[in-house]
Amino acid sequence: MINKKHIIAIDFILLVGSLLLVAGLVSYARPLIIAPIDDLVTTENSILFEFEKASLILIDDNPEFTSPQKINVENNLVINLQPGFYYWKIVGALPSEIREFTIKSEINLKLKKSDSGEDSYQIINAGNLDLDVDILQMGEITGNIILKVDEEKEVSGTEFIGGENEN
Incomplete structure (x- = not known):
């Protein structure tokens, strides 16, 4: 005959087993x-x-x-x-x-001398933002271009000023 101690022991074993099973299923599903x-x-x-x-x-x-x-x-x-x-x-x-x-934002404008002329350069956007680049000739702005990430263009100028294109 099953006494009260046996019932409590069986209940305890079932409870612990169920908790372990649920914990295992939750950790497996995560x-x-x-x-x-x-x-x-x-x-x-x-x-x-x-x-x-x-x-x-x-x-x-x-x-x-x-x-x-x-x-x-x-x-x-x-x-x-x-x-x-x-x-x-x-x-x-x-x-x-x-x-x-x-x-993090990275603004990186690279210049490479071009064979096309004395003031000709390849400008390269090596950062991770689109750049707005002013092209200057002898201190005067002569043009402006927008460079997408990894884009390069050939331009003529003596100075180049680049910053983030906010459009």
Whole structure:
């Protein structure tokens, strides 16, 4: 005959077993984030997202995700973003923890002497923002061009002044 101690022992075993099973299922269902690392700081606009057990990335500029960019994805996705501070998480059966990364602005204008003439140069936008470049000849502005990221153009001038294109 089963007494009260046996019933309590069986109840305890069932309770502990159920808790272990639920904990195992929850940890199995939680997405695994591999990249990018938390608190990443970079000047690269292309960010690689690598993870397991998820199908949606949420990216926002605030930790409450009030206006997130939602991206249905597969693993090893590269996303191009503008410089700024971002919060992100992935969602599968359960959401992941919230992580952060920063893309710093980089303005980098390079000059390469051209064979076309004395004051001819190839100007190259080697930064991660579009540039507004003033072209000067003997101290006077003679032109203005906008260079997209990684774009290069041949120009003539004695001075070149570049800054972020805010349009």
